Amino acid sequence: MPAYDDDLPTDEEEALLRRLTDNTEREERFRALIEFKNLILGSKRCKSAFFRVGTLDMLYNLLKEYSLPIDSDILIQIFDCISSFAKSTNKNLTQRLIELGFIEQILLVLIDDQQSKLFYESALRCLRSFFLSKKFANPYLSPIPFILLCDQNKFEPKSSSIIIDKSPSSYKLSPVEILFSNSQSLDILHRLLSISKSTQISVLEILCCACVDNQRQQEIMGKDFIPMIMHLLIENIFYHKRIHLVTLANEYLIEVCLKFLCSISYENPSIAQQLYSTISSETNQSLCEIVASLLKKINRSMIISYYASKFFVNLCKTKVLSCDDPYVSHQSLASLIHLCAKSNQNQCIYLYIECLDTLIYLLNGNSSLHHTAIYTEQLLSQLFNYLFTPSKIFGENLDETAIIQIRSSALTLLAVLSSHHEDIKKRIAEQENLITTAIECYRSSNLSLQIASLRLFHGLSRSVHQLRTTFNDTICDILLDAIKSSDLALVKIVSSVVSNSVLEFSICRTRLLSGGILDILLTFLTHSDQELSINSIWALRNLSYLSTLKIKQDILNGLTIERIYSLLEQCTDKQFLICLLSLLRNLFNEKDTEILLPMFNSTKLLSTLERLLKKNYPGEIHREVNFLIDYLHSNNHPTQKRLSSDSATSSCRSSLFPEYDCDEMDQLDCS
Amino acid sequence: MHAHFAQPIQAAAAAAVAAAMAVSNTSSTSSTSEAHVSTPVHHTATKAEWMEAIEQQRLERSTLNRLIINYLVTEGFKEAAEKFAEEAGISLNNVDLTSLDERLRIREAIESGRIQDAINLINTKAPELLDQNRQLAFHLKQQHLIELIRSNLIDDALTYAQIHLAEFAEEEIKMRQELEKTMALLVFDKPLESPYGYLMQISHRQQVANEINSALLIYQNDESESDLSMLVRMATYMQDKLDQKQLRYPKLIDIAGGKLEDS
Numbered sequence: 001m002p003a004y005d006d007d008l009p010t011d012e013e014e015a016l017l018r019r020l021t022d023n024t025e026r027e028e029r030f031r032a033l034i035e036f037k038n039l040i041l042g043s044k045r046c047k048s049a050f051f052r053v054g055t056l057d058m059l060y061n062l063l064k065e066y067s068l069p070i071d072s073d074i075l076i077q078i079f080d081c082i083s084s085f086a087k088s089t090n091k092n093l094t095q096r097l098i099e100l101g102f103i104e105q106i107l108l109v110l111i112d113d114q115q116s117k118l119f120y121e122s123a124l125r126c127l128r129s130f131f132l133s134k135k136f137a138n139p140y141l142s143p144i145p146f147i148l149l150c151d152q153n154k155f156e157p158k159s160s161s162i163i164i165d166k167s168p169s170s171y172k173l174s175p176v177e178i179l180f181s182n183s184q185s186l187d188i189l190h191r192l193l194s195i196s197k198s199t200q201i202s203v204l205e206i207l208c209c210a211c212v213d214n215q216r217q218q219e220i221m222g223k224d225f226i227p228m229i230m231h232l233l234i235e236n237i238f239y240h241k242r243i244h245l246v247t248l249a250n251e252y253l254i255e256v257c258l259k260f261l262c263s264i265s266y267e268n269p270s271i272a273q274q275l276y277s278t279i280s281s282e283t284n285q286s287l288c289e290i291v292a293s294l295l296k297k298i299n300r301s302m303i304i305s306y307y308a309s310k311f312f313v314n315l316c317k318t319k320v321l322s323c324d325d326p327y328v329s330h331q332s333l334a335s336l337i338h339l340c341a342k343s344n345q346n347q348c349i350y351l352y353i354e355c356l357d358t359l360i361y362l363l364n365g366n367s368s369l370h371h372t373a374i375y376t377e378q379l380l381s382q383l384f385n386y387l388f389t390p391s392k393i394f395g396e397n398l399d400e401t402a403i404i405q406i407r408s409s410a411l412t413l414l415a416v417l418s419s420h421h422e423d424i425k426k427r428i429a430e431q432e433n434l435i436t437t438a439i440e441c442y443r444s445s446n447l448s449l450q451i452a453s454l455r456l457f458h459g460l461s462r463s464v465h466q467l468r469t470t471f472n473d474t475i476c477d478i479l480l481d482a483i484k485s486s487d488l489a490l491v492k493i494v495s496s497v498v499s500n501s502v503l504e505f506s507i508c509r510t511r512l513l514s515g516g517i518l519d520i521l522l523t524f525l526t527h528s529d530q531e532l533s534i535n536s537i538w539a540l541r542n543l544s545y546l547s548t549l550k551i552k553q554d555i556l557n558g559l560t561i562e563r564i565y566s567l568l569e570q571c572t573d574k575q576f577l578i579c580l581l582s583l584l585r586n587l588f589n590e591k592d593t594e595i596l597l598p599m600f601n602s603t604k605l606l607s608t609l610e611r612l613l614k615k616n617y618p619g620e621i622h623r624e625v626n627f628l629i630d631y632l633h634s635n636n637h638p639t640q641k642r643l644s645s646d647s648a649t650s651s652c653r654s655s656l657f658p659e660y661d662c663d664e665m666d667q668l669d670c671s
Numbered sequence: 672m673h674a675h676f677a678q679p680i681q682a683a684a685a686a687a688v689a690a691a692m693a694v695s696n697t698s699s700t701s702s703t704s705e706a707h708v709s710t711p712v713h714h715t716a717t718k719a720e721w722m723e724a725i726e727q728q729r730l731e732r733s734t735l736n737r738l739i740i741n742y743l744v745t746e747g748f749k750e751a752a753e754k755f756a757e758e759a760g761i762s763l764n765n766v767d768l769t770s771l772d773e774r775l776r777i778r779e780a781i782e783s784g785r786i787q788d789a790i791n792l793i794n795t796k797a798p799e800l801l802d803q804n805r806q807l808a809f810h811l812k813q814q815h816l817i818e819l820i821r822s823n824l825i826d827d828a829l830t831y832a833q834i835h836l837a838e839f840a841e842e843e844i845k846m847r848q849e850l851e852k853t854m855a856l857l858v859f860d861k862p863l864e865s866p867y868g869y870l871m872q873i874s875h876r877q878q879v880a881n882e883i884n885s886a887l888l889i890y891q892n893d894e895s896e897s898d899l900s901m902l903v904r905m906a907t908y909m910q911d912k913l914d915q916k917q918l919r920y921p922k923l924i925d926i927a928g929g930k931l932e933d934s
Contacts, residue, residue: 004838034791041794042801042808045838080798087802125799397844 004045033077060100072119079126086129124202130175131209186223204256211263258307265314272318309335313362323366341378356409367420386410411452419459454493461500476511499539504546522558537579544586581624718921745897747775781880786815797890809839
C-alpha cells in the first residue's frame with residue numbers, strides 16, 4: 001500500500017474544496033475547478049486524499065447541477081476530473097464512482113446533440129476511462145499507452161463486477177452492464193463517431209470493452225458500426241503505388257479500429273462470417289483485403305501488425321477461414337512469429353505476451369500449422385530465450401509479474417508445439433536445459449508457471465519415445481505432487497499427463513503406482529468436474545492396457561463390480577461410457593479372462609450389455625458393446641473378435657487440447 | 672532562404688536513398704550468386720559517381736519545402752513556418768496552427784520557468800497526458816521544484832517535494848534517484864556549481880520542453896519527430912551500415928553544410 005494512502009488534503013487543498021462547495025458563483029467555481037483539476041491530474045496522492053473526504057459526491061452534485069441546463073465549460077472541467085479519478089487503481093474509489101451513477105449521468109448529457117466538439121470529446125474520454133484497464137501495460141511502447149486487448153479474460157465470469165449494495169438487495173453492476181441498461185447508449189455512441197478523431201477513438205475503445213460475450217457483440221453489430229469502421233480504415237490508409245508504400249494518416253485510430261474488429265469477432269462465428277463477407281462500397285475491397293494490406297512488411301507499427309494478424313486468427317478459430325488459408329498460414333502466422341521474434345528493449349513486453357498468447361490460441365487445435373511455425377529456428381530460439389533469460393531481452397529492471405507472464409506464455413507455446421508431431425516434440429525435448437527449467441517452473445510458487453510446465457509435460461507425454469526417455473523419477477514425483485493439489489485447473493492438467501504416463505511402456509508407471517496413483521484416480525471418478533472424471537477413467541483404461549493381473553485386480557477391487565454395473569446402467573456421459581467399455585475390454589485380455597470374468601456374473605453382464613445396445617447411443621458405444629458381447633459369446637477365440645480400437649479411442653479423448661486428433665496416441669492403444 | 676536550406680536537405684535526403692541502394696546492392700550480391708543486371712554493384716564509389724547518384728534522385732523543390740515546413744511546425748516555430756510558407760507559396764490549410772500555438776505557449780512557459788502555467792496549459796490541451804505518462808508528470812513537477820530552489824524558496828521547495836513528488840519516489844527507483852539528486856541541490860550554497868548543477872541549467876528546461884512537445888504531438892496523433900530529423904537519423908544509420916561493410920564512399924561529414932568527404 002502506498003504511503004500516501006492515508007493522506008488527507010492539505011490545508012490549501014481543503015480551502016480549495018470549500019471554494020467549490022460553499023461558493024455558488026459560477027466564475028469562481030470554474031476557476032476553482034481548474035485549480036482542482038491541475039492538482040489531481042498526474043497525482044495519485046491528491047486523488048486518494050480527496051477521495052477520503054468525499055469529494056466524489058461533491059463532484060457528482062456539481063455534475064447534476066450543471067447538466068440542467070448544460071454548462072459545457074464547467075462540465076468539461078468536471079469530466080476531466082472524473083476521468084482522472086476513474087483511472088485510479090483504488091478499487092474503493094472506482095466502486096464509489098459507479099455507485100454514485102456517473103456513467104448514467106454522462107450518458108444522459110450526451111443525448112444533447114447541440115454541444116461543441118470539445119464537450120463531446122471530454123465526455124467520451126471520461127466515459128472511456130471507466131471501461132479501460134487500469135493497468136497501463138506498455139510504458140515502453142509509446143508515451144501514450146495503447147490498451148492491449150486480452151481476449152483470454154474476455155469471456156470469464158464477471159469477476160471485475162462491482163458489488164453495489166442498494167436496498168433492498170445487493171446486485172452486481174459493471175460499466176458494461178450500465179452501458180447496455182440504457183437502450184439509447186449505442187445510438188448515442190454511433191452518432192458521436194462522426195464528430196472527430198478523438199471521439200472515434202473513445203467510442204471504439206468503449207465498444208471494444210463492451211464486447212464481453214456473444215450477446216453483447218450481436219447487439220453492437222446490430223447498430224451498424226461496421227460500415228463506419230471500414231470507412232475509417234480506408235480513409236486513413238494511403239497507397240503510394242509508385243514506391244509500393246502504405247502510409248498511415250492516423251496509426252492510433254487504425255489500431256483501435258483493428259482492435260474493435262478483433263473484439264467483435266472473437267469466438268463469434270456468425271459475426272466472423274459477416275465480417276468476412278463484408279465489402280467496402282467505396283473501394284469494392286473486402287474487409288479482409290483491407291486488413292491484409294496492413295500486414296505489409298513496411299508497416300512500422302507493431303500494434304497494427306498484431307491486431308491485423310489477430311483478426312485473421314479469430315476468423316480461423318471460428319472456422320470462417322481454414323488454417324491453410326493464405327491470410328492465416330502465410331500472413332497472420334508469419335506476422336505473429338516475426339513480432340515474437342523481434343526483440344527490442346524499448347518495446348512493450350506485454351505486446352510480446354499477447355503475441356505469444358495469440359499464437360497459442362491459433363496453434364492449439366491447428367497442428368497442420370506447427371511445422372510452418374517452426375520452419376526457421378527463429379520462433380523456437382526466441383521462445384527459449386524468453387523462457388531461460390527474459391531479462392537479457394527486456395532489461396534487468398523488468399517487473400516480476402511481466403517476467404512470469406512471458407515465461408509462462410513461452411512455455412505454454414512450447415507445450416502446444418510439442419503436443420502433436422514427433423519430430424517437433426523431439427526437437428523441443430532435446431533443447432538443453434528445457435526439462436530442467438520446466439521442473440524449476442513447477443517448483444516455483446507461481447501457479448501460471450506450474451500450469452505451463454505441466455502443459456509441456458502433457459504435450460511430451462503424447463509420445464511413446466518421450467514416455468520411455470524423458471519422464472524420469474523427478475517428473476513422476478512432480479505428477480504425484482500436482483495430482484494432490486487443491487487447484488482444480490492444475491489437477492485437471494496433471495490428470496491428462498498421468499493418463500498417458502500410466503501406459504505399459506512408460507518408465508513412470510511403476511513409480512506412479514507405488515505412489516498411490518490408482519487410489520487417487522478412483523476418487524476422481526465421481527468428481528463433480530466432468531473433465532477430471534473422464535480423464536480418470538481414461539487413465540484407468542490406459543493403466544489396464546497390457547497390464548498384469550495384479551493391477552487389473554487392483555482396479556477391479558477399487559472400482560468394484562457393483563459400481564461397474566451401476567455405471568453401465570446409469571451413466572449418461574457418452575465419453576465416460578466409451579472409456580469404461582474400453583476398460584472392460586482391456587481387463588478381459590485373453591490370459592486373464594478365466595480369472596477375472598467369474599468375478600462378474602457373465603449372464604448378468606451379457607444382459608446388461610444387450611440392454612445398452614437397445615439405447616440410442618452413438619455408433620462407437622455400440623461397437624464397443626458388440627465387441628464385448630461377441631467376446632463373451634465366443635470366449636475361446638478372443639483375438640478374432642477383437643475390434644480395432646482406433647475409431648473408439650479417437651472420439652474419447654478428453655484433454656487440455658480437445659480439438660486434437662492425435663494419431664500418435666491412437667497408435668498407442670493398438671491391440 | 673532556399674539556397675541556405677535546400678542543398679544540405681537535398682544531400683541528406685539523397686544520401687539516405689543512395690546509401691540505402693548501396694546497402695541493398697551489396698546485400699543482394701552477397702546473398703545470391705547471380706548478378707543483378709539492372710543494378711550495378713558498387714564495392715567502391717568515387718565522389719563523382721556518388722554525386723551522380725544523388726543528382727539522379729530528382730527531389731522536387733516542393734518536397735524539400737514540405738520537409739522544412741514539417742520541421743518548423745513540429746518544433747513549434749509558428750512564425751517561421753508562416754513566413755516560410757508565404758515565401759514558398761505553400762498553403763498551411765492542413766496545419767493546425769492553433770495546436771501549434773498551444774504547444775509554443777507551453778514551450779515558452781517551461782523555458783521561462785513558469786511550470787505551473789505550463790501544467791495548466793497542458794491540462795487544458797491534453798487532460799489525460801499527465802495521468803497516462805507518469806514520467807512526464809514527474810519531470811514537470813521536478814522542474815517546478817528546481818525553480819523553487821533557484822528562487823531560494825527552501826521551505827516551499829521542501830513542502831512541494833513532500834506533497835507532490837514523494838509518491839513518484841515510491842513508485843520507481845529511477846524517479847527516486849532523480850528526486851534525491853534534485854533535493855541534494857538544497858545542500859549546496861551554490862547549487863549551480865554542485866555536481867547536480869546541470870539540473871539548474873537552462874538546457875534542462877529545454878530538455879523538459881522537448882519531452883513535453885514530443886508527448887503532445889503523439890497525444891494529438893501526429894509524428895513526434897519531424898521528417899527531417901528522421902531523415903538525418905536514417906542517413907547516419909545508413910552510413911554506419913556502409914562503414915560496417917567497409918565500403919568506400921564519400922561520407923556526408925557535415926549534415927548542416929551538406930559537405931561530403933572526398934573519397
